[in-house]
Amino acid sequence: MTATKGLEGIVATTSSISSIIDGVLTYRGIDIDDLAEHASFEEVVYLLWYGKLPNKSELEQLHRDLSASSTVPDAIIQQIKLYPKNTNSMAALRSAVSALALYDEEANDMSQEANLRKAIRLQAQLPAVIAAFARIREGKEPIAPKANVSIAYNFLYMLTGKEPEAIAVEALDKALVLHADHELNASTFAARVTVATLSDIYSGVTSAIGALKGPLHGGANEAVMAMLEEIGTADNVESYISEKLANKEKIMGFGHRVYKNGDPRAKHLQKMSRELGKITNNMNWYDMSVKIEELVTGQKGLKPNVDFYSASVYTSLEIPRDLFTPIFAISRVSGWTAHILEQYENNRLIRPRAEYTGPVNQKYVPIESR
Ligand SMILES: CC(=O)SCCNC(=O)CCNC(=O)[C@H](O)C(C)(C)COP(=O)(O)OP(=O)(O)OC[C@H]1O[C@@H](n2cnc3c(N)ncnc32)[C@H](O)[C@@H]1OP(=O)(O)O
Numbered sequence: 273m274t275a276t277k278g279l280e281g282i283v284a285t286t287s288s289i290s291s292i293i294d295g296v297l298t299y300r301g302i303d304i305d306d307l308a309e310h311a312s313f314e315e316v317v318y319l320l321w322y323g324k325l326p327n328k329s330e331l332e333q334l335h336r337d338l339s340a341s342s343t344v345p346d347a348i349i350q351q352i353k354l355y356p357k358n359t360n361s362m363a364a365l366r367s368a369v370s371a372l373a374l375y376d377e378e379a380n381d382m383s384q385e386a387n388l389r390k391a392i393r394l395q396a397q398l399p400a401v402i403a404a405f406a407r408i409r410e411g412k413e414p415i416a417p418k419a420n421v422s423i424a425y426n427f428l429y430m431l432t433g434k435e436p437e438a439i440a441v442e443a444l445d446k447a448l449v450l451h452a453d454h455e456l457n458a459s460t461f462a463a464r465v466t467v468a469t470l471s472d473i474y475s476g477v478t479s480a481i482g483a484l485k486g487p488l489h490g491g492a493n494e495a496v497m498a499m500l501e502e503i504g505t506a507d508n509v510e511s512y513i514s515e516k517l518a519n520k521e522k523i524m525g526f527g528h529r530v531y532k533n534g535d536p537r538a539k540h541l542q543k544m545s546r547e548l549g550k551i552t553n554n555m556n557w558y559d560m561s562v563k564i565e566e567l568v569t570g571q572k573g574l575k576p577n578v579d580f581y582s583a584s585v586y587t588s589l590e591i592p593r594d595l596f597t598p599i600f601a602i603s604r605v606s607g608w609t610a611h612i613l614e615q616y617e618n619n620r621l622i623r624p625r626a627e628y629t630g631p632v633n634q635k636y637v638p639i640e641s642r
C-alpha cells in the first residue's frame with residue numbers, strides 16, 4: 273500500500289454534478305463561461321439540485337420556496353448574540369449552521385423529499401445567518417429577509433439595511449454562480465465523507481464549512497485581501513512579491529490542485545474587478561492584483577484561482593474582508609447539498625486506507641518501567 277500525498281489524482285467517486293475536463297469547468301455539462309454570462313444564481317442552484325435548467329414556473333417556485341424558508345429561527349439569532357463579537361466569521365457560521373439542525377424538525381428525516389426541503393432551508397438561511405452575525409457584532413439588530421428578491425439582493429439588503437444598487441446585485445450574483453460547485457474539492461469531499469456514514473445533511477454542511485474555512489481552500493479569498501492591504505499600493509508590489517517568492521512563501525489566490533493552465537473562473541472575476549474599480553473610482557486593488565499576477569505568473573508560472581480577483585470584487589462592493597469566505601459558503605452550499613443528495617442516492621461508506629509509517633514490533637511497557 274503506497275499513499276498518494278493529498279490524494280492527488282485519485283478518482284474517489286463518480287458524480288454527474290460538475291466536471292473539470294481539460295481545464296474546462298461545467299455544471300451538469302454546461303460550460304461555466306456560458307453560465308457566468310447568462311444564468312442567475314437561482315437557476316444554477318436548480319441546475320445543480322435537479323440536473324436541468326428550470327423553466328419559468330419551476331424557477332418561480334424555487335424563488336417562492338427560498339423566500340418562504342429564509343427566516344432564521346429566533347433561537348439562532350439569540351445564540352449569535354451570545355457569540356464573542358470578535359469571533360472568526362467562519363467559526364460563527366459553522367456553529368450557527370450546526371445549531372440550525374436543533375430547530376429543524378426534519379433534521380434527522382432521511383427521506384429524499386425531506387433532504388431537498390432541508391437543502392432549500394440551508395440555501396435560504398445561510399445568507400441570513402451571515403448577515404445577522406455581521407450586524408449583531410456591530411451592535412445592530414438583524415434585518416428580516418425580503419420576499420421575492422434574489423439571494424444576492426437579499427444578502428446585500430440584510431447586511432446593510434439599504435436597497436442595494438443593481439450593479440452590486442449583478443456582480444454578487446455572478447460571483448455566486450462562479451463559486452457554486454467544483455467537482456470534488458476539499459469541502460465537498462468533507463461533506464460527502466460525513467454523509468456517507470448516513471449522518472444528516474446539517475452534519476455534512478457543517479463539516480464542509482469547516483473545510484472551506486482554511487486558507488488553502490475558501491479562506492484564501494480573505495488572505496488575498498489581507499495581502500493587498502499589506503502591500504498598500506502598486507509601487508510596493510514588486511519588492512513584496514519578489515521577497516515572498518525568494519523565501520518560498522505562498523502567494524494566496526495562486527495555484528490549484530487541478531488547473532495547471534489557469535482557473536476558468538478567474539477571468540470573469542478579473543473583468544468584474546476592473547469594472548467595479550472603474551465604477552467606484554478606485555483602481556488601486558485591481559491595478560495591484562494585475563501586477564501581482566504578472567509577477568507570480570512570470571516568475572513561477574502559477575495562475576490566479578477563483579479566490580484571487582474575488583477579493584477585490586467584494587472589497588469594491590464594500591463587503592468586510594472577513595465575510596468573503598462566508599460568501600463563498602453562501603454559494604457553495606448549493607453544490608454541497610447537491611453532492612450530499614447524490615451521495616445518499618448511491619451511498620457507500622467512504623473509508624480509504626493509510627500507509628503505516630510508525631514503529632513495528634513494539635511491546636507494552638508497564639508504567640513503572642517507563
Ligand atoms: C477555491 C479554492 O480552494 S482555490 C485554492 C485556494 N488556495 C490558495 O489560493 C492558496 C495558495 N495556493 C496553494 O497553496 C496551492 O496552490 C494549492 C493548495 C491551491 C494547491 O496545492 P497543491 O496541489 O498541493 O500544490 P503544491 O502546494 O504541492 O504546489 C506545487 C508547487 O508549487 C508551489 N506553489 C503552489 N501554490 C503556490 C502559491 N500560491 N504561491 C507560491 N508557490 C506556490 C509550491 O510551493 C510547490 O513548489 P515546490 O514544488 O517547489 O515545493
Ligand SMILES: O=C([O-])CC(=O)C(=O)O
Nearest residue numbers: 453454456457458529578
Ligand atoms: O477544486 C478545488 O480544489 C478548489 C476550488 O477551486 C474550489 O473549490 O472551487
